[in-house]
Amino acid sequence: MLKQPILTAPHNCAECPIRHQAVCARCEPDELDALEEIKYYRSFEAGQTVVWSGDQMDFVGSVVSGIASLTQTMEDGRTQMVGLLLPSDFVGRPGRNGAAYDVVATTNLVMCCFRKKPFEQIMLETPHIAQRLLEMTLDELDAAREWMLVLGRKTAREKIASLLSIIARRDATLKPNDNPGTTVFDLPLTREAMADYLGLTLETVSRQMSALKRDGVIQLEGKRHVTVPDLIRLLEEAGDDTDGGVMA
Amino acid sequence: MLKQPILTAPHNCAECPIRHQAVCARCEPDELDALEEIKYYRSFEAGQTVVWSGDQMDFVGSVVSGIASLTQTMEDGRTQMVGLLLPSDFVGRPGRNGAAYDVVATTNLVMCCFRKKPFEQIMLETPHIAQRLLEMTLDELDAAREWMLVLGRKTAREKIASLLSIIARRDATLKPNDNPGTTVFDLPLTREAMADYLGLTLETVSRQMSALKRDGVIQLEGKRHVTVPDLIRLLEEAGDDTDGGVMA
DNA sequence: GGCCAACCTTGACCCAGATCAAGCGCGAAC
DNA sequence: GTTCGCGCTTGATCTGGGTCAAGGTTGGCC
Incomplete structure (x- = not known):
């Protein structure tokens, strides 16, 4: 079975309509306030590219509504989608520069973002956020590897x-x-x-x-x-x- | 290009012959001592299974020598290797129970392990270890997704x-x-x-x-x-x- | 040395899925 | 209402890689 991250009973990130399960699941009120400071929303039309592979990505965040996809493209145009981001899924690479693949809005898309630099700072001061992100990323890694079986053998x-x-x-x-x-x-x-x-x-x-x-x-x-x-x-x-x- | 984790100038984990780049890269001497306490070695013959998918995995660690592979198998026997672990690569899922896939010794294999429970405790007290593991895991995720392009389109x-x-x-x-x-x-x-x-x-x-x-x-x-x-x-x-x- | 068992190569054939091509259905624009 | 265009379906054909089968090579062991 595909081990997609399952929504656990999540903690709302202040008034954010989406539950940032990765980031906020275990935050105290004052920690949420700090996140609130660096939070903003972005909307995209279906088909728009959120970030291009290799470009600097100055935020991390979650999908609020709609669907985004992570896509890799070869020079000759062959493309492979390598991830599907549904509402509440986390995007971003704290501690890493640049996007590793195109992030594309597959439908109309709203994202809730945190500015990356200050987010990384908060992460340093709030160990359980890094812990939670690690767990999340391990789940994504499981899902990616499960998908490798689908691609390679099914x-x-x-x-x-x-x-x-x-x-x-x-x-x-x-x-x-x-x-x-x-x-x-x-x-x-x-x-x-x-x-x-x-x-x-x-x-x-x-x-x-x-x-x-x-x-x-x-x-x-x-x-x-x-x-x-x-x-x-x-x-x-x-x-x-x-x-x-x-x-x- | 495949973004395999590149060896950065690593810090030896005390006398460990292998550089635990993920764990020890930024550790202070006393932190290394704590890790030393819960460290042990395991050897495997080529072909031996280190852990079975779904089994409890009570350690995390690095490959010292030899090669291990992460393998997924369908009931009818079709198998897909989903990861290749070369010396210095990290194995394990801190904060997660059970293995998600078989870990198999592809050649004779020596691993340097840390007991999982105390390791997780150290991770709680040593934020930069979680940070480092997060970075590592993001790199592995990139590599896995790059491999999805290989499997799907090449x-x-x-x-x-x-x-x-x-x-x-x-x-x-x-x-x-x-x-x-x-x-x-x-x-x-x-x-x-x-x-x-x-x-x-x-x-x-x-x-x-x-x-x-x-x-x-x-x-x-x-x-x-x-x-x-x-x-x-x-x-x-x-x-x-x-x-x-x-x-x- | 000789035998055996992995491991690998090569050939012949076949089939799942790609490619090429034609046409359908339906919503938006006029 | 008509037209246009996009997303989808279906058919005909082609082909990359799978399958089946027959050796070849090499190294360990008696």
Whole structure:
């Protein structure tokens, strides 16, 4: 199972609408005040680039709403999405200069940012923030490595099922689950973005989505609205061991 | 270019033969003494498993000599190597329970370990250790994501060239470089292990190695001893932008 | 020295997924 | 309402790398 960071009961970062789980989860009120000082919001339109690979990145922060993706590109234009940032996910590299990959707004996007320099200072003075970020980063590393298995060894159908599983899981943690087993969500990605994440072409994504629909693993209303009648079935299609899914 | 953690001028962890760059890089003598208390060595034979995925991992540590690999396996036996640990690389998940993947000794292996519980305690009292580990983990995350591009979008030939580039680079940092441009090293991996790392079959690895040899990109003496007459050429074959390699 | 077992190479064939190409559906602009 | 364009689907064909199979090489062990 993909070990996406799961939302723990989070602490609101003062009045911030998004819970900075990484940063604020264990902060005292005065620490939150310090963070409040260096906090600001940024909005992006779908398709806009937040930072280019290699550019200086003068902030760290969290996604408030919308979706951002981390993308790597080769000179000849081949691209691979290396991370998907959903609301509450953390972006940034405290202690590191420059972005390692493009950060792109996949949908309209609002981010809550902290200026990097003073944030690093606060981190020095507030050890548990570094601790929390370390835990978060280890989780991201796990997720990235799990995704390496998807990219390196899974078939196209398994790749699609894996992606749908992740989105279903992340979505389920945000919404009250009315009907356990069944999951309904809107795909926040175009077929092309899915292809970029899965190391496939958009045609293959489209074909496999049709196949999963034909075989009753998913239902589609329009192109984006997905119903998963049986999550276990979807996980089996993803080739993951099923226990993991049940446990998580 | 793959952003493998580069060895910075490291601080020896007391008499430890290996430089724990992650842990000890900025430690004061008394901090090193505390680490010394909870330090021990472990040896493994090639092929032995250090920890199984999911098992409790009661230590963190560094590779002293030999190579360990992080491996994920599906029920049907498909495996994907998700990390390669060379001497001085750090293993472990402070603040996290259980291993997320198998850790396997690819060659004979010596590790220098710290007991996890007391290590975490030291980390709480020594903020710069957490900071340093965070930086390290961010670098590993970068490397993992760079590898996702390799797995998702590169051809077999580019994959092989990418792997050889990494090993050449890591090796160059350990050995005095007599002849810049030319690099010589012993492949520490079997064809099968290379295949597991690259998401290929061992036959394809073998064919592409032969092809690179035929085309003069590499020379082979025996199966393992590799000479790279022109590193830039190899980097081009890897499909990386060449500047990165030169800059690094 | 001779045998055996890993490890590796090479060939022949096949298939999953890429590529090329045509057309559909639907919302936005006029 | 018509047109345009984007996102998506589907079909036909091609091909890189997988699969299956047959040796070759090398080094350890008796």
